[in-house]
Amino acid sequence: MQFSTLLISYAEVALKGKNRSFFEDALIARIETVLLNCTGSFRVLRYTGRIYVEAQDYDFDETIEALQHVFGIVGIAPAILMKRIEKTDGVPSALPDTDCIAEEVLHFMREVYVETGRATAAHPMTFKVKCRRVDKKYPLTSMEVDAILGEKILDAFDAFTVDVHHPEILLHVELRENVFIYSDILKGPGGMPIGSNGKAMLLLSGGIDSPVAGYMVAKRGVHIEAVYFHAPPYTSERAKEKVVDLARVIASYTGGVKLHVINFTDIQMYIYEKCPKDELTILMRRYMMRIAEKLAIDSHCLALVTGESIGQVASQTMQSLTATDEVVETMPVFRPLIALDKQEIVTVSEKIGTYETSILPYEDCCTIFVAKHPVTKPRVDVIRKHEVFLEEKIDALLERAFATGEIIDVR
Ligand code: ATP
Ligand code: MG
Numbered sequence: 001m002q003f004s005t006l007l008i009s010y011a012e013v014a015l016k017g018k019n020r021s022f023f024e025d026a027l028i029a030r031i032e033t034v035l036l037n038c039t040g041s042f043r044v045l046r047y048t049g050r051i052y053v054e055a056q057d058y059d060f061d062e063t064i065e066a067l068q069h070v071f072g073i074v075g076i077a078p079a080i081l082m083k084r085i086e087k088t089d090g091v092p093s094a095l096p097d098t099d100c101i102a103e104e105v106l107h108f109m110r111e112v113y114v115e116t117g118r119a120t121a122a123h124p125m126t127f128k129v130k131c132r133r134v135d136k137k138y139p140l141t142s143m144e145v146d147a148i149l150g151e152k153i154l155d156a157f158d159a160f161t162v163d164v165h166h167p168e169i170l171l172h173v174e175l176r177e178n179v180f181i182y183s184d185i186l187k188g189p190g191g192m193p194i195g196s197n198g199k200a201m202l203l204l205s206g207g208i209d210s211p212v213a214g215y216m217v218a219k220r221g222v223h224i225e226a227v228y229f230h231a232p233p234y235t236s237e238r239a240k241e242k243v244v245d246l247a248r249v250i251a252s253y254t255g256g257v258k259l260h261v262i263n264f265t266d267i268q269m270y271i272y273e274k275c276p277k278d279e280l281t282i283l284m285r286r287y288m289m290r291i292a293e294k295l296a297i298d299s300h301c302l303a304l305v306t307g308e309s310i311g312q313v314a315s316q317t318m319q320s321l322t323a324t325d326e327v328v329e330t331m332p333v334f335r336p337l338i339a340l341d342k343q344e345i346v347t348v349s350e351k352i353g354t355y356e357t358s359i360l361p362y363e364d365c366c367t368i369f370v371a372k373h374p375v376t377k378p379r380v381d382v383i384r385k386h387e388v389f390l391e392e393k394i395d396a397l398l399e400r401a402f403a404t405g406e407i408i409d410v411r
Contacts, residue, residue, distance in 0.1 A: 001111040003060070003078035006053040006067070007180055008188075011074045026193035026221070027051065027072040033255060034066040047177045052081070064186055069253050071219050072196075073188030077172070080104050082179040095138055095175055098145060102152040105129075105173065108181050109153055109160070113169065119159035126163035127153065127171055134176040142175075149173060192221030194254050199223040200303040200334065201296035202250075203288060204259070205364055206242045209307030209337055211354040212345050214250050216336040217305050224254050225299050227292050229264040239362035247410040249354045260295050261406040264288075267397050268369065274389040277371045281315045282378050283387065285324045291401060293328050302331060309337040309345070314374040323378045 010027060028044050028051060035042045040058025044051065055063065060078075067076050082104055084093040112118070119125035129149045131142040140148070149171075153160055160169070174180040202214040204226040218224045228243045240261065251257045264284075271283045292304050308316045315324070325333055337345055349355040387394075 001078075001108075003080065004054060004056070005079045005081040005180065006055060006063070007077040007079045007182060008051040008053065008067070008073055009075040009077070009185070010051065010072050010188075023072070023193060023196055024051065026196040027070070030070050030072070030193050030195075030255065031067065034070055035063070038063050038066050050176065050180075052079070052180075054081070068186070068188055070193070071189055071191035071221060071253065072193035074190055075185040075188055077180075077182040077185045079180045079182035080108055082181070084178055095135060095179055098140065098148045101145075101173065101179055101181075102149055104179075104181055105149050105171070106152060106156050108183075109157065109171070112183065114157060114159050119157075119169075121158040124159050124161050125168045126166070127160050127169035128162065128164050128167035129153070129171045129173060131173045131175065134174065138175050145173060145175070189219065189253070191219035194218065194221060195223055197221035198302045199225060199300060200305050201292050201299065201301040202226040202305040203292050203307075204228050204243055204247060204250075205307070206239055206246065206358065206360075206362055207307065207364065208342075208349050208355065208358040209309065209312075209345055210305075211246045211250060211307075211358060212348045212352070213305050213307040213334075213336050215253065215348070215352050215354070217303075217334055218250065218254050222303075224250055224305075225258045225260070225296075225301055226250070227260040227262060227295055229288055229291075230261050231265045231268055232263070234265065235363050239364070242357060242360055242362050244408060244410060245357045246354055247408075249352065249357070251410050253352075255411075257410045258299070259408040259410050261408060262291055262295075262401050263404050264401065267394070267401060270390060270393060270397055272369050275386045277369075278373055278375050279378065279383060279386060280369055280371055281374050282320055282323050282383060285315055285320075286327045286383070286387070287398075289324055289327050289333070291398065293330065294402070295405075296331060304328060304331060304333045306333060306335055307337055307345075308335045309340055309342075312342070314376045317376050319377040319379075320375075323380050323383050326380055 024046060028046060031044050041056045043054040064076060067073055082096050084095055086093045113125060129146040131145040133142040150162060169183050171183050197220055200217055200222050202224050204210050204214060214224050226247055230240050247257045247259045267287055268284060271280055275283055296304060308321060311317060349358060
């Protein structure tokens with residue numbers, strides 16, 4: 001069946017009181033944008049508490065997949081829409097009567113369940129009609145509508161039986177500004193529409209964790225910009241391409257990611273030359289944070305995001321996190337994975353489509369010069385003292401890193 005309408009539900013957004021129309025605008029804008037890349041002609045409409053897409057000549061699977069990348073959407077229901085009947089001579093328009101609605105309901109049940117073989121006389125499916133009467137002028141109560149339509153379905157087919165408690169098919173009939181008929185509800189990603197909560201700078205490496213962290217923050221409606229620290233010739237072009245590919249997956253949810261590629265080799269070598277080897281990772285991480293913060297300020301980002309989680313590696317003990325946190329002065333550092341186990345992170349990365357890319361075996365700048373026994377309990381005062389060894393050249397190296405940074409517009 002080619003559904004003319006896709007009903008969009010967006011529970012969390014609907015809760016937002018007076019900000020509601022702002023969120024709805026952001027959601028509609030995102031839906032319209034993703035539909036531009038789908039075959040077919042679409043119109044996105046809004047009435048109280050409902051956004052729906054009128055769709056013609058479209059590819060169902062492609063369109064659903066695109067909508068499943070729009071944060072803020074909780075459910076997508078392929079539906080039949082029956083328009084209000086326009087009257088003349090000053091008589092207000094009215095919803096169709098139950099005979100007309102029943103005709104469409106039978107058509108729906110036949111095409112969706114009987115003709116597809118989902119329900120047969122040998123293996124009938126249980127159902128229940130659930131009418132919602134939002135238009136209070138409708139002449140019948142919702143229970144009367146349920147009863148009339150339920151009976152018509154039972155009369156017309158032997159493939160269905162009624163179960164009011166645990167039906168396999170919950171047939172929704174909504175009497176609103178129009179009539180909507182639907183049963184299946186496909187899951188959306190939830191969250192809040194992109195752009196409704198500002199922008200953050202993600203430290204994006206080629207690993208499993210940071211893309212997941214970026215996805216989780218983006219899901220809260222935050223636009224994502226990213227920075228990748230590249231260390232040629234120790235890290236290859238392939239390693240960089242892998243990061244671009246990961247940014248592309250995030251972009252499929254956010255609409256686009258501005259990726260800063262910062263050449264980190266000279267800074268890394270300088271730290272390696274001047275400072276205790278067991279502190280290399282923590283010192284590198286401090287400089288990454290400083291650079292990321294500067295880029296974030298310039299790009300009007302309101303926070304940094306990393307993929308760290310407590311205890312995962314030496315640089316992610318509580319003491320190490322304190323030492324990296326300390327250098328960020330003007331904004332919070334969000335670590336959405338802080339309390340997740342590796343397996344939980346892997347599960348999300350598989351679901352969102354970054355896992356296969358993340359496990360490709362390219363080197364990471366953090367692992368190249370890493371000490372055999374890195375400090376696990378760095379003391380901030382000691383680390384600060386050792387950073388003094390870098391005084392002579394570090395400012396010039398930072399300046400060069402900013403000046404030679406590359407920006408890739410990932411879509
Ligand atoms: P990931 O899987 O995200 O690489 P990880 O477990 O390998 O994480 P680390 O290498 O210690 O952990 O990095 C911790 C965090 O620091 C990463 O999640 C990421 O946010 C940031 N980070 C590390 N290396 C880089 C890099 N080369 N470029 C940008 N950010 C980085
Ligand atoms: Mg890493």
